[in-house]
Amino acid sequence: MVKRVSKVLDAHDVDEIKYHWVKLNAVTRWNASNNRTDIILFDHPQFAHLSGDSILRDINPRELGDPFWAYPSMVEEIAQLHDVTIWETRNLLRDFELRRAFYRFNYKYLHEIPRHMTHVNEMVYVTESILTSIQKHHNHFLATEKAADAPPRMFFLNIQSRLDSLHNMVTNLRHRAESNNARIQNEMALTYNDAARIDSSAMRAISLIGLLFLPAAFVAAIFSTSFFNFDAPTGIWKLSSHFWMYWAVAVPLTVVTVVSWFFGPVIMDRVMPQWRSHRWLMSELDHPKVLKMTFMDDSGALFGLDDDKLTLILLCHKRMLIS
Missing domain, CATH: 1.20.58 (Methane Monooxygenase Hydroxylase; Chain G, domain 1)
Known part of the structure; x- marks a missing residue:
């Protein structure tokens, strides 16, 4: 043929x-x-x-x-x-x-x-x-x-x-x-x-548009806080003496966010090596008894019933035996 x-x-x-x-x-x-x-x-x-x-x-x-x-x-x-x-x-x-x-x-x-x-x-x-x-x-x-x-x-x-x-x-x-x-x-x-x-x-074009508005939005957000007060009759801007509190909170929070973004997975691997493992996921599930089942090689799903609770476990790319 x-x-x-x-x-x-x-x-x-x-x-x-x-x-x-x-x-x-x-x-x-x-x-x-x-x-x-x-x-x-x-x-x-x-x-x-x-x-x-x-x-x-x-x-x-x-x-x-x-x-x-x-x-x-x-x-x-x-x-x-x-x-x-x-x-x-x-x-x-x-x-x-x-x-x-x-x-x-x-x-x-x-x-x-x-x-x-x-x-x-x-x-x-x-x-x-x-x-x-x-x-x-x-x-x-x-x-x-x-x-x-x-x-x-x-x-x-x-x-x-x-x-x-x-x-x-x-x-x-x-x-x-x-x-x-x-x-x-x-x-x-x-x-x-x-x-x-x-x-x-x-997406880069959209990000550029967002970048153009971000500085102005940031400045507007700062001046709209209660640390600034505008007296309309006199036209005088007043700055609170506690404005340092804004920087004391914002700067460390920004640093923690950036560090977590870049080094979060590395830190988790050192502190909790099993956090990526499916065994850690199973240990977190409050199920003293799970039905014994063998999974296929490809992606699949197991529905285990215990104490009237339904648990969905997603599997990927390798054979696993759960007891």
Whole structure:
């Protein structure tokens, strides 16, 4: 099975990816007594007809004693089709790279490309796996007494050589498909990083606006305290003699806040090393008995019921056993 993809314009002149599947099913039956092989190809008429023509074109009467004589021709047609589909996905990727600014915020189209690439890569892997199985069974056939004593053994080895060559071709196609997948992942990362950079620029602009108003707001807040008194009739400002109390409280509080922000986690690690551990969380919960449960590897949740109290414990990234 192979997936064909192409880019078209929809009714609104928007880029859209169209695709269709090409599938080939083959049933072979070999009669050892007269070296007769019955082959049935179906599921995709055009490709089945193309594969049938290839089998008839490459037929060698001296290879008919090998039940695998038809497989190299079929695999070759499929490998060539894989080559075409990988180039088609590569063209989609290259078009995206050349028109990166145009597709910058078209996340839907960006996700369509790796979706189709995943299918193309999967089919290449499947083809390689099937071809490996064919080679394994053909080697078993070559090891049998009938094949070992047959005069046209060299022709059977020629079939094995063709299968080996096709296996190398499919492996190379898989590497190309993996390369395309790595490139689209890089494009997705770049697109998301650009979006994050734009968001960061917007946040910096908002922070700058806040910074412009912050000094004036701070000054206004100080002069609005009870330490200042404005006498309207005389127009005289009066400053309280206890204004030092404001600085005595504000300065240490600011220092403590800044130190806590930068050095709070380090201090907590030294004073209470287990504060990050889930065991510390469990010790803080007032539950003398919790049902014994085993958690899965990924994120999950446990609801333990004790004394009519419901506790929710969130887990992340590792297996834990709670008793």
